[in-house]
Amino acid sequence: MTLNEVAKHTGISRANLSKIEQAESKTVPAPTLNKLLDLYKVDDPPVRAAMHELSKLAGLKGWWSLYxxxxxxxxxxxxxxxxxxxxxxxxxxxxxxxxxxxxxxxxxxxxxxxxxxxxxxxxxxxxxxxxxxxxxxxxxxxxxxxxxxxxxxxxxxxxxxxxxxxxxxxxxxxxxxxxxxxxxxxxxxxxxxxxxxxxxxxxxxxxxxxxxxxxxxxxxxxxxxxxxxxxxxxxxxxxxxxxxxxxxxxxxxxxxxx
Incomplete structure (x- = not known):
């Protein structure tokens, strides 16, 4: 799908989608992630749970950030x-x-x-x-x-x-x-x-x-x-x-x- 198609189906702006795909967004909000998982037909509960866990961890700094x-x-x-x-x-x-x-x-x-x-x-x-x-x-x-x-x-x-x-x-x-x-x-x-x-x-x-x-x-x-x-x-x-x-x-x- 193109960015325009995904934006149309999910209601997520093209600019935000581009930032996510280019790894310019540090985190992906849970509602946004759910919309994308639904659109891409990711129905397996363990996979969805893992994706949400990754989304949470993406916002955490490593221990080395303290040093x-x-x-x-x-x-x-x-x-x-x-x-x-x-x-x-x-x-x-x-x-x-x-x-x-x-x-x-x-x-x-x-x-x-x-x-x-x-x-x-x-x-x-x-x-x-x-x-x-x-x-x-x-x-x-x-x-x-x-x-x-x-x-x-x-x-x-x-x-x-x-x-x-x-x-x-x-x-x-x-x-x-x-x-x-x-x-x-x-x-x-x-x-x-x-x-x-x-x-x-x-x-x-x-x-x-x-x-x-x-x-x-x-x-x-x-x-x-x-x-x-x-x-x-x-x-x-x-x-x-x-x-x-x-x-x-x-x-x-x-x-x-x-």
């Missing part, structure tokens, strides 16, 4: 949709695997944030980790440079707790942790950290996320994706296996707790 000034919202959106996440981290433990005490120490290293902002940032980071606890979590492949494992962040007790948390997370079926040892020498990821997100629909290209103290960047070109896929694969091949990495983490925890 929109503290993290890039687009990153959170992409992470929520991803079926697989791959990351290389050179300096610190990746944010999705940080403990509250470790995250607090990282944010305090800036030395310009007050306690209130630091607390907000830690809360936001912990909330972001919820994607790993959902019913169908993404596959998470993590390469952590040995420097990040050995670097004393906070205190020995903070580091010990953090590394024990890594061991716990590594036991999950969807998470593999690789430690890149100093003995690997120069490698393809020497220029810094990055995040690769893959999505369940094969028509959706992977997205590369880069971050610096002053800006963030998303890369989506085929050539860029191939480059970072090759970088990750090459760096992964230089790393300890997950089993070797777990042994290394155990050794490091023992050193910290002696």
């Amino acid at each position: 929109k000034d503290l993290m890039p919202q687009t990153l959170v959106d992409f992470e929520a949709e991803a079926c697989a996440i791959r990351t290389y981290e050179a300096q610190v433990i990746p944010g999705l695997l940080q403990t509250p005490a470790y995250a607090d120490a990282i944010f305090r290293a800036n030395r310009v944030r007050d306690d209130s902002e630091i607390a907000q940032r830690v809360t936001a980071r912990m909330a972001r980790q919820s994607i790993l606890n959902r019913t169908n979590p993404p596959t998470y492949l993590v390469i952590i440079d040995e420097a990040a494992v050995r670097r004393m962040v906070g205190s020995a007790s903070v580091m010990s707790e953090q590394l024990r948390h890594l061991r716990h997370m590594a036991a999950r079926d969807n998470i593999d942790i690789y430690v890149l040892p100093f003995t690997a020498g120069a490698h393809t990821s020497t220029e810094g950290k990055y995040l690769i997100m893959d999505f369940p629909d094969p028509r959706d290209a992977s997205v590369i996320y880069l971050e610096s103290p002053t800006t963030t960047m998303f890369l989506e070109e085929d050539e860029q994706i191939r480059l970072y896929n090759d970088m990750f694969g090459s760096t992964q091949s230089c790393s300890m296996t997950p089993a070797q990495s777990l042994d290394f983490l155990n050794q490091r925890v023992q050193e910290l707790e002696e």
Whole structure:
């Protein structure tokens, strides 16, 4: 049906229909939705109920809206949709695997944030980790440079707790942790950290996320994706296996707790 035909049958203005179809309307009022469902002969009660539930949820902001000034919202959106996440981290433990005490120490290293902002940032980071606890979590492949494992962040007790948390997370079926040892020498990821997100629909290209103290960047070109896929694969091949990495983490925890 054309917009004019739908408008004629439902009494909904053509302008409103256009906004709905172009996703320019944040919500669809229940009476409007019912008129459209009736016109399109959607008679199955569960389907109608589901459509109304979607209409309600469309007006709700995600949890990250509370922390929109503290993290890039687009990153959170992409992470929520991803079926697989791959990351290389050179300096610190990746944010999705940080403990509250470790995250607090990282944010305090800036030395310009007050306690209130630091607390907000830690809360936001912990909330972001919820994607790993959902019913169908993404596959998470993590390469952590040995420097990040050995670097004393906070205190020995903070580091010990953090590394024990890594061991716990590594036991999950969807998470593999690789430690890149100093003995690997120069490698393809020497220029810094990055995040690769893959999505369940094969028509959706992977997205590369880069971050610096002053800006963030998303890369989506085929050539860029191939480059970072090759970088990750090459760096992964230089790393300890997950089993070797777990042994290394155990050794490091023992050193910290002696």
